[in-house]
Amino acid sequence: MEESPFQLAYGIEAMMPIEVNKESLRVRFYDEVGNIRAQTEELDILPEVREQARIKEEALKQRMALRYNKKAIKRSFATNDLPLIRNDIGTQKSSERKLAANWKGSYKITKFLEKDYYKVSDLKGNELPRVFLKGDFNEAP
Template identity: 40%
Template sequence: MGTRYPRPLPESARTGYKTTIQSAIGETPFKLVYGAEALIPVEVGTTSLRAELYDASKNNNKRLADLDLIDEEREIAIIKQLAMKQFIQKRHNKKVNPRTFEEGELVLRKTEEARKPQIHGKLAANWEGPF
């Protein structure tokens, strides 16, 4: 049996991901890497407000200012990501019921893959112990 590798995403899907604002950080991955918003292929073929208002001299000055601020934007994105992670963790922990086990109590234990008999294949039990 050969190893199956996932097919690569089409270019349109990759461009869509890179130019979509990620909810955890509030920025696009493209902006965090390059310091500017991406121009998607649809905007290249059609006239858009961005293309009509383009001015080379102003663009160079704005680009240099954006590159100076990119480190701060990345740090802000990291802080936002950590805050979102803490929020999700806090919300998850509200639903968790803590349990304590004493020595000698019977509990169900998930069977490790190495302990499963290979002759049973996919029909092997996933759990061991009393049912």
């Protein structure tokens, strides 16, 4: 049985206003004593229902991550590699804009920093003033 977010948060099923105003089967056959009993039973199993919903959510996230990682291109660069750098980083000339090349370079990776960050210099040895992420690079053909 699929639980609504309202039921997971408050432990009861919500009624739409139209069901309260017009006499629906739900309103017509309302039994207060039976309702209170059913509500206490549902509140007793609510932690289990929430746990099942959490497990389903984690399984879905795991499947999504596996599907993404299957298609993702794994790239790693080492010191002295010569990658290209994305051209949309930094300033561009107004004449280039849309027709500009997507990648520029070659540049030389001079230092690997933590968590996929790199220091880069041009081929003459002049270090660029910023740090680059691994996603900013493309392997030179």
